[in-house]
Amino acid sequence: MSIPPDSTALGTSKENQNGPNRRHFLYLGTAAVGAAGVAATAWPLIDSMNPASDALALATVEVNIASIQPGQMIVVTWQGKPTFIRRRTEDEIKQAQDVDLSILRDPEPDSARVQRPEWLILVGVCTHLGCVPIFDGNNLRLSDPDFGGWFCSCHGSQYDTSGRIRKGPAPYNLPVPHYSFLSESVIRIG
Amino acid sequence: MLHKSQFNNPLIQWIDTRLPIFTFIQNEYGKFQVPRNINYLWAFGAIATLSLAVLFVTGILLSMHYIANTAMAFASVDHIMRDVNYGWLLRDLHANFSSFFFAAIYIHMARSIYYGSHKNPRELLWIIGVLIFVLMIATGFLGYVLPWGQMSFWAATVITNLFSAFPGIGDSIVTWLLGGFSVDNPTLNRFYSLHFLLPFLLLAVLGLHINALHVVGCNNPTGLEPQMPQDTVSFHPYITVKDLLACCLFLIVVSVFVFFAPTYWGHPDNFIPANPLVTPSHIVPEWYYLWLYAILRAIPDKLGGTVAMFGAVLVLFVVPWLDTAKVRSLTFRPTARFFFWLLIIDITVLSFCGARSPEGVWVLLARIGTGYYFTYFLIIMPLIGLFERARLVPASLSEALSLKKAVRGAVLLLAAGGLMLSLAGHAWADPELPAHVWHQSGPFGTIDPQQAQRGFQVYKEVCSGCHALKLVPFRTLQGIGFTEDQVKTIAAQWPYLVDDEPNDEGKILKRAPRPYDRMIGPFANEKEAQATMGGSLPPDLSLIVKARHGGEDYLTAVLTGYQNPPPDGFKLIEGRYYNRYFPGHQISMPQMLQDDSVTYADGTKATVEQEAEDVATFLSFVADPTQDQRKHLGIRVIVFLLLFSGLMYLCKRVIWRDAH
Ligand code: FES
Numbered sequence: 001m002s003i004p005p006d007s008t009a010l011g012t013s014k015e016n017q018n019g020p021n022r023r024h025f026l027y028l029g030t031a032a033v034g035a036a037g038v039a040a041t042a043w044p045l046i047d048s049m050n051p052a053s054d055a056l057a058l059a060t061v062e063v064n065i066a067s068i069q070p071g072q073m074i075v076v077t078w079q080g081k082p083t084f085i086r087r088r089t090e091d092e093i094k095q096a097q098d099v100d101l102s103i104l105r106d107p108e109p110d111s112a113r114v115q116r117p118e119w120l121i122l123v124g125v126c127t128h129l130g131c132v133p134i135f136d137g138n139n140l141r142l143s144d145p146d147f148g149g150w151f152c153s154c155h156g157s158q159y160d161t162s163g164r165i166r167k168g169p170a171p172y173n174l175p176v177p178h179y180s181f182l183s184e185s186v187i188r189i190g
Numbered sequence: 191m192l193h194k195s196q197f198n199n200p201l202i203q204w205i206d207t208r209l210p211i212f213t214f215i216q217n218e219y220g221k222f223q224v225p226r227n228i229n230y231l232w233a234f235g236a237i238a239t240l241s242l243a244v245l246f247v248t249g250i251l252l253s254m255h256y257i258a259n260t261a262m263a264f265a266s267v268d269h270i271m272r273d274v275n276y277g278w279l280l281r282d283l284h285a286n287f288s289s290f291f292f293a294a295i296y297i298h299m300a301r302s303i304y305y306g307s308h309k310n311p312r313e314l315l316w317i318i319g320v321l322i323f324v325l326m327i328a329t330g331f332l333g334y335v336l337p338w339g340q341m342s343f344w345a346a347t348v349i350t351n352l353f354s355a356f357p358g359i360g361d362s363i364v365t366w367l368l369g370g371f372s373v374d375n376p377t378l379n380r381f382y383s384l385h386f387l388l389p390f391l392l393l394a395v396l397g398l399h400i401n402a403l404h405v406v407g408c409n410n411p412t413g414l415e416p417q418m419p420q421d422t423v424s425f426h427p428y429i430t431v432k433d434l435l436a437c438c439l440f441l442i443v444v445s446v447f448v449f450f451a452p453t454y455w456g457h458p459d460n461f462i463p464a465n466p467l468v469t470p471s472h473i474v475p476e477w478y479y480l481w482l483y484a485i486l487r488a489i490p491d492k493l494g495g496t497v498a499m500f501g502a503v504l505v506l507f508v509v510p511w512l513d514t515a516k517v518r519s520l521t522f523r524p525t526a527r528f529f530f531w532l533l534i535i536d537i538t539v540l541s542f543c544g545a546r547s548p549e550g551v552w553v554l555l556a557r558i559g560t561g562y563y564f565t566y567f568l569i570i571m572p573l574i575g576l577f578e579r580a581r582l583v584p585a586s587l588s589e590a591l592s593l594k595k596a597v598r599g600a601v602l603l604l605a606a607g608g609l610m611l612s613l614a615g616h617a618w619a620d621p622e623l624p625a626h627v628w629h630q631s632g633p634f635g636t637i638d639p640q641q642a643q644r645g646f647q648v649y650k651e652v653c654s655g656c657h658a659l660k661l662v663p664f665r666t667l668q669g670i671g672f673t674e675d676q677v678k679t680i681a682a683q684w685p686y687l688v689d690d691e692p693n694d695e696g697k698i699l700k701r702a703p704r705p706y707d708r709m710i711g712p713f714a715n716e717k718e719a720q721a722t723m724g725g726s727l728p729p730d731l732s733l734i735v736k737a738r739h740g741g742e743d744y745l746t747a748v749l750t751g752y753q754n755p756p757p758d759g760f761k762l763i764e765g766r767y768y769n770r771y772f773p774g775h776q777i778s779m780p781q782m783l784q785d786d787s788v789t790y791a792d793g794t795k796a797t798v799e800q801e802a803e804d805v806a807t808f809l810s811f812v813a814d815p816t817q818d819q820r821k822h823l824g825i826r827v828i829v830f831l832l833l834f835s836g837l838m839y840l841c842k843r844v845i846w847r848d849a850h
Contacts, residue, residue: 023844030837037830044276048251052273057665057706067694 060190062182065119073135075124078189082124082132083177085187088161093117095148096162106173110162113176121189122163123177126152128170133159150174218404223422224429225410225587226849231604232408232429233436234298240437241291242396246389248284252277256336258382260375263338264463268661268733271816278816279823282452288330289455290444292478295323297607303509304530306518307409313510315402318395320506325392327479327503332385334476338378339460344473346373346381352486355496372466412590413518414583421587423849431842438835442828449824450633453736461737461813462729471773472547480544481537485563487548488556498560505567512567514575522581529570536562623743623771626803630742630810633825636818637811639671644790645808646670648801651788653731654685656723656779658711661732662812665705669815670808677705686710724765726778735806735813742806747771749802752781 061078065085068074073086088096096110097117114120124132133150136158147166150159157168164173179189195206195213206212255274257266270277299319302308308316335346350367354360369376407416416422423429447454455477459470475483485502489495505512520527536559543556584590629638646667649659664681668674687700688707703710711730713719720727735741748771756768756775766776783801790796811817 026837026840026844030834030841033834033837037834040830044279045247045251047275048277048280049254050275052255052269052275052277053665054269054273054663054706057663 060188062186062188064186066185070118076189078123078177083189084120084122084124084135084163084174086120086122086135087118088120092148092161096160099160099162099164105165106171108162108164108173113162113164113173115179115181119187120161120163121176121179121187122174124150124174126154126157126170127165127172127174128152128155128157128168131155133157133174219426219430220424222404222425223416224408224425225416225421226423226428227412227587227590228408228410228429230432230436231297231301233433234294234301236433237437237440238291238294238298239396240440241287241294242389242393244283244287245291246393248280248287249386249389251280252284253386256382258336258379260338260378260464263336263378265661267337271814272661272666278452278814278820279448282448282820285456286444286448286452288333289447289476289478290440292326292330293607294440295326296478297604299323299506300534300607302409304520304527305409305411306413306513306515306520308510309413309513309515309518310510311406312402312409315399315406316510317507318399318402320503322392322395322399323506324503325388325395327482329385329388329392330476330478332381332388335378335381336385337460338464340462340464340468340470341457341460341473343373343464343466344469345475346377348473350377352496352499355493357493374466409518410587411519411521412584412587413521414587414590416587418586418588427845428849431838431845435835435838435842438831438838442831442835445824445827445831449820449827452820458737458739461733474545477541477545480542481540481559482544484540484544484556485560487544488553488560498564502560502563505564509567509571512571514572515578515580516575517580517583522583523574523578524581525578526574529566529574532562533566536566623740623747626743626746628742628807628810630807630817633821635821637670637807640792641804642670642808642811643672644792644794645804645806645811647788647790648783648805649731649808650680652782652801653805654709654711656711656719656728657731658713659709659732659812660711660730661708663706663708664703666812666815670811674705681705681707684709686712723778728779731809731812733813735810742803742810744771745806745809746799746802748777749783749805750798754781 059079061076061083063074063076063085065074065087068085068087070087071089071092073084075082075084077083093110099110101107101109110117126133131152131154133152136147136149136151147158147160149161149163149166152158152168152170155169157170158166159170159174160166162173163176165171177189179187182188192207193210193213195203195210196216197203197206197212202212252270255266255270255277257263267281270281272278274280302316302319331345331349335342350364350373353363353367356363365371367377368374369380410416457474459473462470474480482499482502486495486499489498515523515526517523520530539555540559540563543552543559546552548556629635629641649657664677664684667677667680672680681703684703686703688703688710690699690701692698711719711728713722716727735745738744740747748769751770751772753768753770756762760768760775762768763776766778767780768775769777783798783805785798786796787798787801788796794800814820
């Protein structure tokens with residue numbers, strides 16, 4: 001272990017002019033090194049509460065979408081969250097594309113939310129407080145007919161056929177996860 | 191009425207007048223006077239407190255990942271080691287600090303007896319301390335059961351059955367303790383609950399211990415009460431800096447074990463999942479209970495042994511009254527000192543006896559040891575105080591300070607503690623195995639990815655036909671240099687399939703494994719394995735390196751240790767093979783590795799020896815995939831602690847210069 005050259009003087013120096021200052025410096029230095037040690041120790045402890053590597057390994061899912069008909073939707077779990085994969089009808093696509101962006105709370109064109117207009121993929125978690133919205137499709141008459149998308153029964157947020165927030169307390173559109181088409185019939189989410 | 195505060199800072203004053211917490215700290219640590227001559231043995235109180243704090247922090251984090259269910263407990267501990275970020279560190283810290291907590295407490299207790307710290311007016315302080323010790327014993331035992339390995343399970347069985355020794359109600363007590371008729375899920379659940387609860391009780395009792403200490407004050411090596419102001423120093427900064435320095439040095443010692451030999455104090459059998467149908471051939475408790483275990487087995491009577499074991503702890507409660515001497519410190523009592531050291535040797539010998547199977551000379555030694563233990567406390571201690579002639583005791587502490595005699599005792603006590611620790615750990619002798627040079631051994635050793643990949647090839651082409659790696663996901667292979675895509679391919683081409691999610695018709699079909707799946711073997715369950723393998727069960731290899739004495743050396747020895755025909759006169763059971771290193775020499779597995787069993791892509795010649803070493807390296811990796819990371823971190827931690835201890839030492843010198 002190396003000792004700074006002037007520290008031996010520190011140990012033996014009489015109460016000269018420099019004494020108290022050097023002493024102060026030693027205390028501060030030791031405290032700083034100690035604090036650094038404690039801070040470095042804290043990281044593994046904190047990190048142990050982050051997702052473990054087995055959870056991270058499940059961070060992607062591959063889904064076969066060949067059997068989904070227009071107007072149908074499946075729900076898969078991705079990172080433990082419900083993820084909607086909807087094959088939209090011509091009407092729904094048109095409805096989503098025709099919206100005047102200026103009236104939207106979280107303006108985003110439909111084209112920015114889909115890779116292929118037919119396939120809408122959303123994380124099905126309401127951006128208000130996390131409930132799972134129900135697909136309404138005008139049939140249940142829970143929401144205004146012109147939105148035609150999802151209705152969150154917790155506090156009444158309404159999303160359109162592009163998953164954009166239209167009414168109610170939620171601040172943002174339903175998020176679109178990262179995904180890619182591995183082939184015509186298989187997508188990978190995450 | 192507001193408390194009168196001496197603090198000037200307005201915020202501190204505001205709080206202090208309403209809740210005099212700052213005044214309390216100031217009184218207990220700033221003004222509290224401690225004899226200036228206490229030596230480093232007095233630091234073990236602080237060291238034990240530090241250990242307790244580490245156990246609390248790591249324990250609470252571990253509890254966030256642990257699952258107290260017999261079906262999942264073992265796997266959840268393995269998950270902590272394998273998958274949780276720094277989970278291996280939490281677990282190794284927790285396991286090793288519990289060992290060193292006991293070590294610190296043993297030294298702390300021995301010091302108390304040596305310097306007479308249990309005597310008037312510190313009787314209650316001592317009794318509370320023994321209470322802490324009892325809580326530690328209980329907590330340590332409960333915690334040892336949680337990993338649900340073979341040692342856990344059989345420790346739980348044996349210790350709870352101690353209570354059946356009590357006539358009449360014994361069996362009902364055991365049933366009540368277990369929550370069933372054998373150690374099972376209810377037992378594990380309540381042990382987990384109690385393992386969580388008891389440390390908090392211990393903390394409360396520790397509060398009383400410290401409170402009592404601050405009333406009666408610290409003893410010191412001379413055993414004389416300080417009389418003059420120059421006999422004492424204030425706790426802060428004089429003692430705090432000494433305690434901190436001692437804690438740093440202690441941390442260095444523990445770190446060596448945590449990072450370079452994390453399982454040193456443990457037992458390989460505990461890496462085998464609990465099996466209620468098979469008791470390991472040799473069961474021993476952790477080293478810190480060995481002396482008690484020896485006392486239990488020394489008495490050839492069930493009730494007698496149990497009573498003796500409990501009595502060995504309970505007798506400590508009355509030590510303040512068994513010790514009749516007027517003079518506190520053994521520094522001035524040569525005769526008593528002799529018997530004290532005999533006691534330390536006695537407990538060390540008992541620890542050895544506890545680690546051996548109770549046969550031959552060990553039984554005799556254990557009986558002599560037990561006899562002396564009780565004789566010391568019940569006969570020698572009371573009588574010696576009445577009859578011995580103490581050496582001339584200095585009139586005052588200041589006079590005694592010039593004698594400087596007490597130092598020798600301190601050094602001896604420390605040396606004895608260290609010796610006892612290291613010897614007890616070594617009490618299990620490894621079988622004689624040919625030693626190999628491993629790339630991964632030693633503090634700077636790392637797994638050789640090339641060799642581990644070759645080892646994987648051997649495992650895949652030879653071993654995996656019977657042995658699974660049920661705890662090891664394919665993605666682990668990235669740790670020995672396979673790329674993500676290679677791992678995908680390996681998983682997709684694995685000969686055994688896993689269950690898929692139910693399909694749209696609700697049928698569960700099989701699919702090829704993916705990187706996050708585990709390396710399953712050919713058998714769906716143990717029954718199928720036994721039915722196929724003619725009754726024998728090929729063990730899972732996930733933890734095999736940790737689960738056998740000798741680790742990699744043992745595996746290599748067994749894989750290469752076949753001998754055909756067996757030595758003259760050896761009677762081989764039908765369907766078994768003679769192996770020089772397998773316990774009992776009869777192994778069900780035929781010699782699987784031959785020269786050129788595999789063809790290595792890197793051109794290495796595939797001799798039996800080479801294949802065995804390669805596969806042992808691979809299995810060492812899968813048993814402990816974070817071992818390189820662990821050692822790497824360990825070196826940095828120890829360098830840091832050395833530096834910090836150096837600074838602490840300088841601080842200590844500067845601070846104590848004022849006191850002289
Ligand atoms: S959670 Fe959906 S509206 Fe509140």
